[in-house]
Amino acid sequence: MKNLSPIDKMLYIINSILAALLLLSYILQLISPATIPVFAVLSLFVPFLMIINLIFGVYWLIKLKKQFLLSISVLVIGYIFSTPFYKIYGNNSSFNNDLKVMSYNVKSFDLFHKKKESKTPDGYKFIASKAPDVLAVQEYYHSKKNKLNYPHKFIKYRPKSNKYGMAIYSKYKIINSGSLDLKSVGNNIIFADILKEKDTIRIYNVHLESLRIKPGEENFGQENSEKLIERISSSFKTQAEQTVQFLAHEKQWKGKKIVCGDFNNTSYSWVYHQISKNKKDAFIESGKGFGKSFNYWFPMRIDFILTDEDAIINKFSTFSEKYSDHFPVLAKINW
Incomplete structure (x- = not known):
């Protein structure tokens, strides 16, 4: 110096x-x-x-x-x-028998209804236009306006609620389903086993503890920085407990699987490191760009689609349509 x-x-x-x-x-x-x-x-x-x-x-x-x-x-x-922050090259191949999986935190669909003067189609139409074979929805809200037309579905509502929860929609028959029933009222992990030809594939829909950050507000919606750090730290601790619970449940399944959802944490976290162990990250395998999945000025990737190591990810996409505070992610997967 x-x-x-x-x-x-x-x-x-x-x-x-x-x-x-x-x-x-x-x-x-x-x-x-x-x-x-x-x-x-x-x-x-x-x-x-x-x-x-x-x-x-x-x-x-x-x-x-x-x-x-x-x-x-x-x-x-x-x-x-560590995981890449930015991908220069992606993979855009596909096969006819790919399983097209979308994960989307829709924020209760409350942003899906645009003003009459807007020519932008609503979120339901957007999902339909992408036609995923399997759709994992976090922050699901039951409404008569729901236009998701799938022959098979599994919906798990929050305790003491018949409207809010999580959902898995599938074009393939669901032969088994369940919930881990996390202690957190607003978060959960559910699963559904779908039958695709001769394969049984387990779909996990994960929504870990929220950090309750409000990007558009001063100090992220907290009155002071000390309390903000304290709140986020508490949420991370809860996420760790939820991750341990998930890993114990996942260990019992020996077949093909896809883990997707809103982890409320980045790919540089302990949570991601544990859940993604011995798995392929669809973004890393076939994505391009930042993989931004949260509507914030800085590219944050907190929504994931992970598969077992034997899977082939032919394509991964993150969309920029603003129907929620999250952006949907979609992957084409084969074995």
């Missing part, structure tokens, strides 16, 4: 702190939030840290300073041991 100007010295100190935080975030993926929930909050900021470290790396390169090695080294470590 001897050859650096006072400003560059200060910048390098900031750079070092942010590089250390990014490196720490890679390690935190291996530590349950139930142990240190407050540290798990860092997983939400991994994309920010990656971009900032990339900017620092480019800055030092332009100035021909060896300090560029710090950020670049940490980013390379992340590239090797």
Whole structure:
């Protein structure tokens, strides 16, 4: 640092702190939030840290300073041991017998009804236009206006409610279904076993504990930062408990499976790391771009479609239609 100007010295100190935080975030993926929930909050900021470290790396390169090695080294470590933030190339192949699966947090369909002057079709029409064979819906709301026309479905309502819950719609026969009945009133995990030709495929629809973040409001809808961190930490701890419950249930199933839903956490979290273990992430296999699935100015990927390792993902798409605070994700899967 001897050859650096006072400003560059200060910048390098900031750079070092942010590089250390990014490196720490890679390690935190291996530590349950139930142990240190407050540290798990860092997983939400991994994309920010990656971009900032990339900017620092480019800055030092332009100035021909060896300090560029710090950020670049940490980013390379992340590239090797962590999930990609951005995919340059995707896969757009498909077979006639692909299983087309869509996962969508529809936010109770309450944003599906556009103004009369809008020419944009409503969310029901959008789903119908994509014609998924299997549709996993989080934050489901039972309404007479529901136009989802499927021969088979499994709907699990929240306790003391006959309208709100989760749903799995299928063009294929459902031969078994059930619910893990999470303690959280607003969240749950359900499953349905569908029969496709001679294959029985288990579909898990996962909706983990919400962080209750309101992106459009100051301080994300919390009166102060301390309480915000405390609330998010508590949610992460609950997510960890729900993940353990899910993994115990999943372990009992030995056949083909697809795990999809709203994890309310990023691909840099312990939750994702545990659930995606020994699975393929449809975005990583065949996606392109950021895979953004939450309606926020920064690209956040918190909705996933995962398969067992034997599956072939021929295509993965994230859509930008704003019928909910989430964007639907869709994958074409084969074995």
